[in-house]
Amino acid sequence: MTNREAGPSRQPPAPELVDAGFAFEVAEAPLLHRPLGLADLAHVLALREAGIVPADPARRLLGVLLDAYEQPAEEFPYDPQVGEIYNCREQHFVERLGDDAGWLHAGRPRREAVRVALRLLLRRQVAELLADVAAFVHAVSDQATRHAETLLPDQTYLQHAQPSTFGHYILHFAYPALRSGERLAGLLGWINESPGGAGCVHGSRLDISRERLAEMLGFDGVIAHTRDAMWQTDGFVDLVSTATTLVENLSRLAEDLEIWDSQEFDFVALAGPYTRASVLMPQKRNPYSLGVVRGSAGLLIGRLTGLLAVGKTPSARSDALIFLYGETPRALDVATRATRLMRGVIATLGVNTERMAAALLDGFSQATDLAEYVMQECRIDYRTAYHVVGDTVRRASRDGLRGVDITAGMLDDAAKERLGHGLGLSDDGLAEVLDPEAIVRSRTVDGGAAPETVRGMADRCARAADRIAEEARQAAGSYNRAENALVDAAERVSRG
Amino acid sequence: MTNREAGPSRQPPAPELVDAGFAFEVAEAPLLHRPLGLADLAHVLALREAGIVPADPARRLLGVLLDAYEQPAEEFPYDPQVGEIYNCREQHFVERLGDDAGWLHAGRPRREAVRVALRLLLRRQVAELLADVAAFVHAVSDQATRHAETLLPDQTYLQHAQPSTFGHYILHFAYPALRSGERLAGLLGWINESPGGAGCVHGSRLDISRERLAEMLGFDGVIAHTRDAMWQTDGFVDLVSTATTLVENLSRLAEDLEIWDSQEFDFVALAGPYTRASVLMPQKRNPYSLGVVRGSAGLLIGRLTGLLAVGKTPSARSDALIFLYGETPRALDVATRATRLMRGVIATLGVNTERMAAALLDGFSQATDLAEYVMQECRIDYRTAYHVVGDTVRRASRDGLRGVDITAGMLDDAAKERLGHGLGLSDDGLAEVLDPEAIVRSRTVDGGAAPETVRGMADRCARAADRIAEEARQAAGSYNRAENALVDAAERVSRG
């Protein structure tokens, strides 16, 4: 038995606590104001339906809540001196309504209200982000179709690898985006479950229907276990992790384009509206958009880490959740802006097809095809063919020749040194093997660079994006309907 | 046109490169040895089927590959002086077989072999981890059923919140585990797609069937786009992110138990085999297991971050993948060990039911029920009821009384000050409200703490775990069958 003093302190909060705690939480008010309004409306309606709040105070309380809901967050008296967001609302309602405002808190801790509100916020954000992901995939897919025959020296380690096309290249960014989109769409199911009606953490003696609450708020169902409903963080981490991989994919594309937009590469040029001038250097046209996307990826890596580090606590400690109230929606916002920006960059990108083709012709990226040809024509193992071609290429490069300049004679010279005899190939046969366009046409394997293959994939990507966009549209529509119906119901009751 | 020298350098690698690069990669050989063996076997069989490799060298090459496959990784001559893993294998095969070994490299870059191998490794790891997740959920669910009526003062901020049960408490850890399990199971579909047959990154002029390769390796299908097949990293991040949230959930439980295993709480006691003695202090029995689990969570947060930071590069740069070859499987291994350990801790945990009940009775966690009772009996708003009860509790605590000691008279005293009149409640009525067992029985809401509710949930969790375990078993079985069939096929061909 202890004689610690129980119950709320009667002293005002310390100024340091106001600064470090309440002010920190109140900064999320613009994000949570409207969803909290919806959570409050549903809670009071549920209390009313269950007969817990008498009719008159319920009516008056709903009236005040509706006023608050309509009020812009900036005008609502959120003030850290009063406490965090919920305290500010509480005090405002008491000021307007007196004791009747006290019914709001029946059977519900502050945390339940905010958990509910957070999910109402996030489901909209995710639906919006999905639409942007779909739009990005469309922009990529359009460019891929347009450039299905635009030759490009594909690179690994930024070294010429093999002749490919810009269409095949650009399209490969659609796939991670689609996967991120599908994961986000899958997470909508997780988000859109109701933590409502959980009592403290294990139910309440009051007879509030969790199903009814969920229904009024447009949730698909109820989170099964009440303590889990209040304290889980894994889905939030998933959400931010998926947003981070989404933007990391964009960042890779951005970094590629930044390199290709250099004077030396000159493969692409960003449209003017996506660049920024220098204040000092009159000749500059900086690809500022790409830096923003790349920086956003780094920022999100940190946000995800922070969420996980904050979440490394014992169970049922508020810090894990308090800190994710703002971090999670803001991370999604960063992802949305970056995705939207990258869509614009791609949709308007200038592609320098001559320069790409010329760069390809300057190099030796046909060497693999040549070695494979040697292997097949001369029935020698690949490793040997590789060495013969490697020697040929090394010598040609020293002599200032290019891949297309390689002759049967040059191969013979190299083969004699390696094998003791020539290969007996003809220059005519080589011409086809060394022709980049022919090489690209040969890539008809599933997922390969042949123009028809790329166009087919681009089309399938576009249709997958359509499905994601449609899913997002339907989700957003159902949220709208539910929220409008909730406000309508509250208005009906409040008007008596 | 450039006159850079093209083709492989003829000089040996610098010793610093051997140390920083090849040695780093070779450290993964024990993980990748067998899966690489399978990848090689399938590739050569596919080359043979397509008529690319002649029959005789194919037979001999398969023989050597089968020998290597059977050889333990520790005995295979992996040596950073030779290069990374693939180079070591290449050199070894050449030593044994001469030029015939050169056919192995037809139409396939090193990276394809390792990408394939990595997925063969990861699918097994995930299947194994899923079994451990299921076992953990079973242990939790068993304890929840056993302790569905064991009173516990549930806590938030580690302060007594409301009377609950240990069963309800412990069960809530099953849900995040199940969600992680379901995500991991979902990722099996992503893992088990074949990157094989991608050529360099955009297909090959050789006619290797990607579908056939996938089939031989037991993959469910083919990754649609070849450049994506080679360079994607998002799924690996997902995998490690999910493993991290899985272990962070365990870490929370571990931290709770470490607190509860203190002399002061004395709510639980770890079984001896999960503790560690001090070398200095003879009285110590340290809950070492819990520290290991908690530390594993922190470690994984870093591993995930590292994966993302490594992946922040342009596209088609090998570092992103080279560094995840080891980091990803090792992260999964850490998660598996931590999950297995926590299962054991929970299955053998001693629960001090008397002490939990006594601690509950010492406090005031019935206060919310009391306020709700006052609200309902006296038809006053919750905020007012809360203040009356708050004042009562504060005073009682100063007087060294407990929640169960609160009387109607004490409430009246507080009410008079707040409201100007008493409440008129009876001590008999209060007795039920203040009785922890009655409170717990009242939590019949979905997901609440009432014993029957908890038992029902525990049962559903156990069945969900069974489904995950079954899925893992089937997946592992199908991998086994495919891999055995592949080795059999290779043996048949190699024996001619």
Added chain:
Amino acid sequence: MTNREAGPSRQPPAPELVDAGFAFEVAEAPLLHRPLGLADLAHVLALREAGIVPADPARRLLGVLLDAYEQPAEEFPYDPQVGEIYNCREQHFVERLGDDAGWLHAGRPRREAVRVALRLLLRRQVAELLADVAAFVHAVSDQATRHAETLLPDQTYLQHAQPSTFGHYILHFAYPALRSGERLAGLLGWINESPGGAGCVHGSRLDISRERLAEMLGFDGVIAHTRDAMWQTDGFVDLVSTATTLVENLSRLAEDLEIWDSQEFDFVALAGPYTRASVLMPQKRNPYSLGVVRGSAGLLIGRLTGLLAVGKTPSARSDALIFLYGETPRALDVATRATRLMRGVIATLGVNTERMAAALLDGFSQATDLAEYVMQECRIDYRTAYHVVGDTVRRASRDGLRGVDITAGMLDDAAKERLGHGLGLSDDGLAEVLDPEAIVRSRTVDGGAAPETVRGMADRCARAADRIAEEARQAAGSYNRAENALVDAAERVSRG
């Protein structure tokens, strides 16, 4: 030769770029407004002194800059539609002054202005944070002195380890704080070097004196290499890393106190102003401050990671810096608030000396002293003594006895089983060995728990804190003087 179009785009920025880029940067305007004002004033004065700007426009330009400097950031027309912060300033100055405003940009890129401003901001923040660190150490040191004789069962793994004091315990948090303070003080030297006068990145054809610029801005010197001056990020990472370890130390203390503030431990109680009430549960007095501090540590881990991930780019890419303009000062702000909050928590902390002493007496934390006594008295090796005492303790605990209840007879019983003979010790001798106060008095080793030792250390910590505070005061004073002198000089010139 290329025919890419050079020079600024004539099209307005895309709306997505405004949202994702300019709006992101403009969000830092409240932080950078005044330091940018100082940077601009110094630059124009330096241009004037070098005769680069003619007298009249210089006078007018300084007048406008001084107006802007006096204007609160909130009232200045920062607007993402116009561009980032610097563009907004530029446009505003042109609107007020016409072409004369154009002299501002002579010889200086936007980035130089912001790099200078950032350091002006950070040096003040660090000086402020140092004062808070010193205040925290004082609070700790005062409590250590006050509780130098307050018995505490010191714990490892949260298990009773040895008898110690609360004073010794609490004091150990002063040391990491002092180390962080010293590192931060050391970083002041790094911060307070001038990047000014670097031209684009490698100097300018204009004859602007870097030394003069540095002097006017109160910098201690000039960063040696101009490209390094513009692009370095290592010091910013150091700063945030040090802030993170500072707060992680506070977080550890916070977590300890949260556990000790539980009803079950009841070792400490937070003062009312550092707690928060529950909205639902009338008995609650939640140690909210501690959650805020712990969450701040997690947040900072993420911020540090983000800074490093953003910084993983090629050199001379603006994103690395653009993203740290806001992240670095905000991270320092979080650290400052957390430090200030924890100082308040410690200064007002209630310490339950009776409860600590009682908990100590309930356990077996004298066991090590007992084993050492046995070792020395009986001349047997420590491992053997440890086992004899271990057996004794195990048996005593089963019998419900405590450490102080151990008798010579009990030791003899255990010794007989282990050694075949008793130890022949006397109960009188044991009494001293088992007495916690005597044990504590014996810890006179450097850094040990003996009261006088602790008081001496506490005193030295307080004096070290004084030195840090004094250093901060002097630094802040010199910044004030320099900045006031700069504004004065600008006013003199502007008045002609």
Added chain:
Amino acid sequence: MTNREAGPSRQPPAPELVDAGFAFEVAEAPLLHRPLGLADLAHVLALREAGIVPADPARRLLGVLLDAYEQPAEEFPYDPQVGEIYNCREQHFVERLGDDAGWLHAGRPRREAVRVALRLLLRRQVAELLADVAAFVHAVSDQATRHAETLLPDQTYLQHAQPSTFGHYILHFAYPALRSGERLAGLLGWINESPGGAGCVHGSRLDISRERLAEMLGFDGVIAHTRDAMWQTDGFVDLVSTATTLVENLSRLAEDLEIWDSQEFDFVALAGPYTRASVLMPQKRNPYSLGVVRGSAGLLIGRLTGLLAVGKTPSARSDALIFLYGETPRALDVATRATRLMRGVIATLGVNTERMAAALLDGFSQATDLAEYVMQECRIDYRTAYHVVGDTVRRASRDGLRGVDITAGMLDDAAKERLGHGLGLSDDGLAEVLDPEAIVRSRTVDGGAAPETVRGMADRCARAADRIAEEARQAAGSYNRAENALVDAAERVSRG
């Protein structure tokens, strides 16, 4: 009063604990074996000097410890079934010596031994890393001197910015490396303090001299507070944070070089020994070293994050330290290898001076000098001059002209449109302004690109590197002397 069972469990550890805990710790044995040997020797010598261990057992124990010290870690029976590293050693000593081995544990917990050993390990690693940092700075400084006049179009956003030199460019990487080196050197002071003699965490009743222990182990002094000595983690984080910023700087350089080593840029070429061949593509010569360095930076970001996340625990929890035993030295090892590799890359780098100069001439990077010239010659404000030059450049680029092709007439045309009149400049005057070499020579400001300025800086960097190398050499020498003396002393005593 509790009746929990106190004292070590009599059951063997659970297999899951062996796997997840002991095996994890035993993996560090190769790192800690020798330093633990030294820690043990010093402890026994100190016990002997204080008369705590009798002469005979001390002699025998030292003999066994010396044998172990000489034995390679791989041959010592470290086995997770027995426990972690310390347990394995304990058991081995008991097997060899019986009860006499039990004296080893007098007055010292396992953690003290490992804390001491870790610092012995780290001080050597840091001294070694310092030597590598110095060597890297030398390589950079040599290249800077060699290429002080090699023209380079310096870039921001990878767009031509201004004419500079490769020498000025490369030298700027020396500065962050030197700063990291100085921080690491500063941390040597922190590392080389002794945690020895701390007892459990607050001293011991035994009279072991902390100063004597420190002296024998070659520490500079004693950590002031015993609990801090045992549980601090901030310095380890500092160490890894500094190593991470060190490698992030190298990674930036690596990424620049990877871009410049492309066929399109062709500014540099890695020496053959730092490249890697493709197994598939015969023309490839991949800059593998650069990917290794860049990946190492990402890896270290994760390691640092992990250390901080692991460290987010309450105080005095072993996990924070157990997990950093391996992570810290391994992170330093990664940093050392990356630094060494990058030194080699730089020292052997091929620089294509013709190509750099040609690229410069192809662009407009003289535009800023031109605008400044216009400003000064025509007494018009910079913004106006900038616009005139901007228009000129835009038009020239459309016409396929270059910066050097700009004429006074072209400027007049642009000026007439902007200003209504021409500028009246002469082509002769422009020639000097547009000449890259003249521009570079004008950068004589401190830290600028003028050749003499760069050579002077390079020289100062080299001397700063010498100082760091010398400091490292002296530190390593003093560690060697102390450790040899300790082993000698132990041998003397052991021989009796």
